Amino acid sequence: MMDRLLAIEPNELTIHFEAGRKSSGLLHVRNLMHTMPVAFKVQTTAPKKYVAKPSTGIIPPLGVTTVEITSSLRSELPEDYPFTSDKLIVKSVLVPGDSAHQDCISSEWFSSKKKQVFTDAGLKIMMVGGGILRSLVSAASMEYVREVLERDVDVNSVDELGNTAMHIAISKRRPEMVQLLMEFGCNLERANKSGYTALHEAAMVGDALVTELLLNRGASIDARTPSGHTAIHHAVGRGHLEVVRILLEKGADINATSKDGKSALYIAAVNGDRKVMKLLMENGADVEARGPDGSTALHKAAAGGQLAMVMLLLTWGAEVDVLNCEGKTPYNLAAASGHENLYDMLKMGNMFRSAARRGDLKTVRQFLSQGAQVNGQDQHGWTALHCAAFKGHTEIVSYLIEKKADVESVDEEGYTPLHCATEAGRKDIVQLLISKGVDLDVKMKHGFTALQIASSLNSPSLTRILSEGRARRLVSESVRGSMSASNQKDTALVQKIRSSRIPSISKLSVQYRCATVA
Structure with missing residues (x-):
């Protein structure tokens, strides 16, 4: 017994939906009968949402009819998609023999009471x-x-x-x-x-x-x-x-500029983004690229009071005295914004450190009186004391220490003024720094102390000065430790302990040098 009269393709109705436009899909209905015409009727479970054209018709034997299903226009997305809850129903019936040539289709043909009516129900509707x-x-x-x-x-x-x-x-x-x-x-x-x-x-x-x-x-x-x-x-x-x-x-x-002249580095400077700025400069960004107002990245970093960024830009060679369209230097912008922490780095500090490097005590004093920071560092971390110690200007070193210069300050490589003086062979400076109580055991990033630097330079005199200085420090620490241990109850007893247990300075120094050389 035949279970259907029609073949319907596709088995899911696809409606191309675009808001505000006609949305429709096509069904192809084919008569499976070789000798008999078949009548069809198309319905949906949501008759207010869809219209079928034609909704009814007669298909000749083995013939095909195309039915267009149109949805009503919408200004928004469907309530449910892509698969809707609506269904498409197609009913079919053999055309009565006496009506095969009639154009008018009777609704009675599809009455549910008629046993010869076939129903293809539940076809999905997909909205795309x-x-x-x-x-x-x-x-x-x-x-x-x-x-x-x-x-x-x-x-x-x-x-x-x-x-x-x-x-x-x-x-x-x-x-x-x-x-x-x-x-x-x-x-x-x-x-x-x-x-x-x-x-x-x-x-x-x-x-x-x-x-x-x-x-x-x-x-x-x-x-x-x-x-x-x-x-x-x-x-x-x-x-x-x-x-x-x-x-x-x-x-x-990396150096592409927008229509208003902003480079990536300039934008990073405006945003105060040091990490991005560093990456850009490592990959060849033009550190002197100008923005819309003629400012460089250094101008922007200075105006924003960005100390770390200013140091980074100077490290990569940013020009300090460059002028923007208003004739302002980075220092001028920092000063106008009240960023005093940048004064030293952008202007005064460089001249101050340069004077210390030249040995110009008069200028050093002048800049300190004008507000230069005695411990201000350049982009490499060098202070005026580093510069004077390396160049051997004993009078300036003494003056800077008097003005509270930090004898333990370190640069980006871990050098203290003592390391600088030792490496440059400045014996007077080394002795002066030792007398001021510098830490003789501090190591630079490469792991060397000042004594090890002196030894590597084959400088017996420097090695002796540093060894004896350390020996005296050990003696002093031992004395302080002994006095603390006895709670200072009997000074005479402490002195006795010292004389009986602590070797002479010269002997201790020789022992230390031998140990170091070994």
Whole structure:
């Protein structure tokens, strides 16, 4: 016994939905009978939402009829998608013999009381389209996104802001969606109304994985927005260090400027982002690049009172006396903003340390009286005391110590003034620093003490001075320790203990030197 008269394709109705437009799908209804015409009737479980054209008809033997199902226009997304709760019902019946040639179809033919009526019920209705695709991407419905794309939906369709599904996937940080959309051929260079491509979007949200995926698929690394910004401008502007690193590794133009003249380094300086700035300079950023107002990165760091950034820029050779469009130096901007901690580094300090290096005591005194910081450091961590000690200016060293210079200050390599004086062979300075109680055992970053430096330089006189100085320090510490142990109850007894247990200074010094040489 035959169980159906018609074949319906496809087995799911796909309606291409776009808000504000006619949305419809097609059904192909084929008569399976070889000799008999078949009448059909199309209904839905939601008659107010869908219209079938034609809703009824007669199909000749083995013939095919196409039925268009149109949804009513909507300004928003459907209530449920992509698969709706609505169903499509197609009824069929053999055309009565005496009515085969009639155009008019009687509703009585499809009466439920008629046993010869066949019903194909429960066909699913699937709503697809650009808006639905973007909504599913936003909701991370991976399975449904694939199903919608397989229905020949335009992967590059846009919303009212010009955003594609790719823009949305990136803004939601969905790398798996990004891969799927690329699989279906999305246009990576399609810009939204703000002029942002997919790579711009990835740089702004700081998604390193998506950035790498896009670049590996050939996304234009230096594509520009209408304002002239590239992906590296966006990544730097938002402080996304890893994205900046990837862009640089892939060959981004590090010195590209926007239409208003801002480079990536300039933007990092404005934002006070030292880590990003350091990465940019390590990769060849132009430290003297000017911004819209003629300012360099150093101007911006100085105006913001960013001490660490100023030091970093000076280390990389930033010009201190450069003028912006208003004729201001970085020092002028720091002074105008009240950043006194930068005065020494940007102007006064350099001249102060230079005077100490030259041995110009008069100028040293002058700058100190004007407010120069006695312990101010340059970009390498050197103070005026380091400079004077290295150059052997004993009078200036003595004066600086008198003015509370830190005899234990260290530069970026761990050098103290004692290390500097020892390395330069300045015996008088070494003796002076020892007399002021410097720590003789402090090590620079390479692990050497001043005594080890003297030994490596084959300087017996310096080695002797440092060894004896350390020996005297040991004696002094031993005496203090003994007095503390006895709680200072009997000074005479302490002196006796000292004379009986502590060797002479010369003997102790020889023992120490021998141990050091060994």
